[in-house]
Amino acid sequence: MLKLYGFPVSNYFNMVKLALLEKDIPFEEVKVYPNQSEEYLEISPMGKVPCLVTDQGPLTETSAILDYIEESQPGVPLYPQQAFARAKVRELIHEMELYIELPARRCFAEVFFGGKVSVETRQEVEAALEKGVACLKRRALFAPYVSGEEFGYADIFFLHSVELANQVSKKLFQKDLLEGMPGASELMERLAQRPLAQKVTADLHAGMEEFAKIRSAK
Known part of the structure; x- marks a missing residue:
């Protein structure tokens, strides 16, 4: 199963999440904030989110992830065919x-x-x-x-x-x-x-308090 790393206040994470939901593709959300830990840098070399882990390996950069989803996964097309x-x-x-x-x-x-x-x-x-x-x-x-x-x-x-x-x-x-x-x-x-957009927005609002605490602690 695909694993989507990120956090619900990130708009780029939410773009990928909404695409997966709209295409009805099973995936697991893994909450992670941008960081420079060696473990996370192994899958996201800049420590950024989102990161999508596939059977072939990890992908970063939202546009690349969306292209991969469109080219490899089933579901309603979100790009034109031509x-x-x-x-x-x-x-x-x-x-x-x-x-x-x-x-x-x-x-x-x-x-x-x-x-x-x-x-x-x-x-x-x-x-x-x-x-x-x-x-x-x-x-x-x-x-x-x-x-x-x-x-x-x-x-x-x-x-x-x-x-x-x-x-x-x-x-x-x-x-x-x-x-x-x-x-x-x-x-x-x-x-x-x-x-599905409302679901993503609800998750965003639910994650705001935690995100605000993390920002204020920096």
């Missing part, structure tokens, strides 16, 4: 991650964990988000899902990546990143209401 369409979804996923979530992540400490970031960082993040959202507006279809008619990996990234960035934008810049993207807010609401 090569170019599949590549376009991967392109869109990377753009959401690199140009929306990762800039916003620089402000996570202030928005989610009670820290502070500099004025310069805020300004840089706001400008980066503006460019990233402009890119998403050009790429995404919302017809009705992010990349077309079927639910897939682009929607998983949208739910667990863009939504976090939008919380940053709303709190620090008083801007809704989805405003002006027809169908985007409606899709985010529909995705959040999917039964």
Whole structure:
């Protein structure tokens, strides 16, 4: 059986978890936080989560894990079958991650964990988000899902990546990143209401207290 290492407050762990649930693939969750123990570095060389342990060995990096799941496991397809369409979804996923979530992540400490970031960082993040959202507006279809008619990996990234960035934008810049993207807010609401997405979210909330204690102890 597949073993998924990580913790329920990690959005990347939750992306993989939701994909496995949506495809109805049996797996075991192993709670672990990022660490540099020799034991964990044997399967995750950077000590990061998520890590998926398969019969062939361990895999890290979310995009690689999702590709493996799609190519090796049964269940409903979450990538298009045609090569170019599949590549376009991967392109869109990377753009959401690199140009929306990762800039916003620089402000996570202030928005989610009670820290502070500099004025310069805020300004840089706001400008980066503006460019990233402009890119998403050009790429995404919302017809009705992010990349077309079927639910897939682009929607998983949208739910667990863009939504976090939008919380940053709303709190620090008083801007809704989805405003002006027809169908985007409606899709985010529909995705959040999917039964398996709600299960992942419930597990996230249940794990917040423990995660907060670990952060405060550092």
